Amino acid sequence: MYFRFFSYNNSVSEKIVALIYGLICHMTFLVAGSCMFLVLYNGFSVSLGTFKYPYSILSNLILLIQFPILHSFLLSTPGRKILRLFAPNKFSKTLETTIYASIASFQLIILFLFWTPTEITIYSINYPYSLINTILYCFSWILLSISSIQAGYKVQTGSLGWTSMYLSKKPEFPNLPVKGLFKLTRQPIYLSFCLILWTPPLMTLDLFIVAIFYSIYCYTAPRFKEKRFKKIYGNSFLKYKQNTPYFFPRIF
Numbered sequence: 001m002y003f004r005f006f007s008y009n010n011s012v013s014e015k016i017v018a019l020i021y022g023l024i025c026h027m028t029f030l031v032a033g034s035c036m037f038l039v040l041y042n043g044f045s046v047s048l049g050t051f052k053y054p055y056s057i058l059s060n061l062i063l064l065i066q067f068p069i070l071h072s073f074l075l076s077t078p079g080r081k082i083l084r085l086f087a088p089n090k091f092s093k094t095l096e097t098t099i100y101a102s103i104a105s106f107q108l109i110i111l112f113l114f115w116t117p118t119e120i121t122i123y124s125i126n127y128p129y130s131l132i133n134t135i136l137y138c139f140s141w142i143l144l145s146i147s148s149i150q151a152g153y154k155v156q157t158g159s160l161g162w163t164s165m166y167l168s169k170k171p172e173f174p175n176l177p178v179k180g181l182f183k184l185t186r187q188p189i190y191l192s193f194c195l196i197l198w199t200p201p202l203m204t205l206d207l208f209i210v211a212i213f214y215s216i217y218c219y220t221a222p223r224f225k226e227k228r229f230k231k232i233y234g235n236s237f238l239k240y241k242q243n244t245p246y247f248f249p250r251i252f
Contacts, residue, residue, distance in 0.1 A: 015166050017088070022162035025098045028105035029157055032112075039112040040196060041137060044206035049116030056116035063115055064210065067107045068217045072224070074100055094165045101158025120205040130201035140195035143181065147188035150180040156189075176233045178240050184249040186226070186240070190218035191247060219247055 039047055051059045073079045084092030086099045125133055152174030154160035164171040181188035197211035229237045 011168070014091070014168070017091070018162045018166035021087070021095055021098050021102075021165070022159065025102045025105070025158040025162065028102050028109065032105035032108040035109055035112040036196075037141065039115070040207065041134075041200045041202075043121075043200055043202035043204035044112075044115050044117050044210070045119070045202065045204060047113060047115040047117050047206075049114045051116045056118075059114075060116055060206075060209075063111045064213055067104075067111055068214075068221065070107060071104055072221065074103065075225075075228075091165050094171055095161040097155055097171065098158040098161030101156075115206065118205045122203045122205060122208055124203070125201040133199055133201035136199040137196065137201075140192055140199055144189060144192035144196065147181045147192055150182060151177045151189060176229065176236055176240065178244075183244065185247060186244050187218070187222045187247050190222055194218050222246075 049056065049059065074083055080096060083096050083099045083103075086092075087095040148156040152160075154163065155174065160171050160173070185191055194211075194215050197207070197214060200207065226237070226241070233240075
């Protein structure tokens with residue numbers, strides 16, 4: 001009787017912990033997505049950074065590079081060990097994807113909220129012509145959402161970790177994505193994000209710098225991811241790689 005009671009309480013506590021991790025993950029994910037949408041559309045003119053020149057340059061540079069550096073590092077073996085420090089030992093490996101997504105969302109929040117605007121405008125497209133850019137901008141977000149779902153939304157949103165812990169099972173990662181937008185390009189998520197960066201109707205110096213930097217990152221960083229895919233999926237990935245363009249879809 002005592003053993004059953006203890007097991008029941010232990011199971012309930014694990015579910016509560018899983019829900020807490022899930023709540024933190026998805027709240028930060030929602031805030032990060034909202035910040036990205038509004039700040040990019042307005043060319044960083046609504047960011048809250050208040051550093052004065054020349055300190056604003058240094059702070060913006062740190063904000064700019066912190067995301068790709070930490071984001072990539074946490075996917076490495078040493079980085080994954082650090083991820084596991086943020087969870088109980090028993091569930092640290094299970095919660096990796098949830099913790100990773102939470103940290104990534106937090107990184108995006110501080111990037112977009114605390115950037116110090118230069119207040120330098122390169123071009124501003126006014127209404128009604130701005131409607132074209134607005135449609136393209138929203139369409140790019142739709143493409144990003146679709147490609148993220150097709151890549152495995154549980155991994156992309158971080159829900160794989162906490163739901164696996166809640167259900168007391170081992171995380172099951174999705175198969176190699178080869179359907180939908182992944183038929184056109186091997187990197188639809190990164191391509192969609194590049195389109196988001198370049199379609200807002202207000203192009204400031206801030207957005208231009210960020211768009212250049214992250215476009216280069218989006219084009220080069222997936223090559224390291226594909227090295228992991230080669231190890232994980234083997235010949236399946238090599239066949240997919242041979243038949244599908246890396247970044248830009250074939251026109252014909």
